[in-house]
Amino acid sequence: MKLNIxxxxxxxxxxxxxxxxxxxxxxIAEKFNHEINWKPALTGAAAIDAVGEPYPDETHDICMASDxxxxxxxxxPRFDNDPSAKVRPEQGLLKxxxxxxxxxxxxxxxTFPSLLDKSPLKRERIEGTDLVFLRELTGGIxxxxxxxxxxxxxxxxxxxxxxxxxxxxxxxxxxxxxxxxKKLCCVDKANVLETSRLWRETVQAMEKDYPEVEVSYEFVDxxxxxxxxxxxxxxxxxxxxxxxxxxxxxxxxxxxxxxLMPSASLGSDIGLFEPIHGSxxxxxxxxxxxxxxxxxSAAMMFENFGLQEEGKAIRDAVNSALEQGIVTxxxxxxxxxxxxxxxxxxxxxxx
Ligand code: IPM
Ligand code: MN
Numbered sequence: 633m634k635l636n637i638x639x640x641x642x643x644x645x646x647x648x649x650x651x652x653x654x655x656x657x658x659x660i661a662e663k664f665n666h667e668i669n670w671k672p673a674l675t676g677a678a679a680i681d682a683v684g685e686p687y688p689d690e691t692h693d694i695c696m697a698s699d700x701x702x703x704x705x706x707x708x709p710r711f712d713n714d715p716s717a718k719v720r721p722e723q724g725l726l727k728x729x730x731x732x733x734x735x736x737x738x739x740x741x742x743t744f745p746s747l748l749d750k751s752p753l754k755r756e757r758i759e760g761t762d763l764v765f766l767r768e769l770t771g772g773i774x775x776x777x778x779x780x781x782x783x784x785x786x787x788x789x790x791x792x793x794x795x796x797x798x799x800x801x802x803x804x805x806x807x808x809x810x811x812x813x814k815k816l817c818c819v820d821k822a823n824v825l826e827t828s829r830l831w832r833e834t835v836q837a838m839e840k841d842y843p844e845v846e847v848s849y850e851f852v853d854x855x856x857x858x859x860x861x862x863x864x865x866x867x868x869x870x871x872x873x874x875x876x877x878x879x880x881x882x883x884x885x886x887x888x889x890x891x892l893m894p895s896a897s898l899g900s901d902i903g904l905f906e907p908i909h910g911s912x913x914x915x916x917x918x919x920x921x922x923x924x925x926x927x928x929s930a931a932m933m934f935e936n937f938g939l940q941e942e943g944k945a946i947r948d949a950v951n952s953a954l955e956q957g958i959v960t961x962x963x964x965x966x967x968x969x970x971x972x973x974x975x976x977x978x979x980x981x982x983x
Contacts, residue, residue, distance in 0.1 A: 645704070649705070703929075747887065751888045766871075880895075919973055931950075
């Protein structure tokens with residue numbers, strides 16, 4: 633297969649972890665006879681510095697002309713403590729999601745047998761955990777009208793959803809559940825929020841189309857609690873943008889390190905694949921960041937092209953590395969660890 637992949641490394645550790653995913657993907661291309669044409673483009677603080685815009689039109693054009701986007705991370709501390717900043721790296725990510733129509737953010741949480749004792753939760757609580765969040769990504773409070781009133785004394789962010797937005801996300805959730813354990817949990821706050829009542833009503837109306845799927849409805853606060861008590865009781869969870877942002881960070885550490893969890897953002901023909909973690913500014917340039925989440929995001933990218941074997945080859949290499957202790961310092965045993973690029977080299981060699 634001939635693949636054009638836009639490569640958006642972004643900020644902080646983004647370029648370092650992206651380099652490893654490229655090495656591993658190139659090894660896959662060689663082994664399975666594909667041709668990957670990488671198209672680097674600017675995003676985030678790096679793009680603000682270069683052209684004053686976190687998601688420049690040129691970057692959008694490159695993404696639109698590609699089959700998929702592989703994304704590192706964005707964010708820079710110089711913006712975090714400056715509430716008055718007019719342009720922020722994060723705006724680039726939101727604009728990109730919207731302009732590429734990526735309304736469904738797929739965020740799996742699974743455990744690795746060799747890392748069960750690395751989790752902050754007890755082994756017996758997490759064994760067998762294999763769940764997927766489908767987070768709505770282009771609506772809700774992230775995109776509703778926002779602003780200030782009363783000479784800046786009052787601030788507001790509106791949460792808005794349409795039935796159609798809920799339906800298209802829920803449809804993906806039902807379809808995904810059909811390929812898995814056929815359990816779907818709709819996460820909302822329907823005891824308080826009108827948008828949540830629209831979610832619940834919409835999902836309830838869709839149940840009849842998927843009679844095999846067992847659907848549950850849970851409040852977001854209860855899910856936050858059950859996620860750390862019985863994560864292995866969940867299969868597919870669907871939820872709105874902000875709840876999904878928070879719960880997927882919570883879920884991401886269950887496996888032992890946030891540096892392990894990949895994600896996909898889907899909705900149009902062009903999918904975007906990125907690690908769940910952020911730009912980890914303190915580690916920039918130190919060759920210590922865990923590249924596995926980005927490498928596994930590349931696995932999701934291949935799988936999304938229907939290239940299951942390629943995805944599995946990457947997952948197998950990651951599992952072997954974990955079993956053999958070829959890991960960065962976040963996962964090191966007895967002080968022994970490898971650099972970001974050494975882990976990448978090892979994975980590429982073991983494809
Ligand atoms: C994420 C991030 C983003 C989000 C930020 C960087 C805008 O936290 O992808 O989860 O909140 O969606
Ligand atoms: Mn987040």
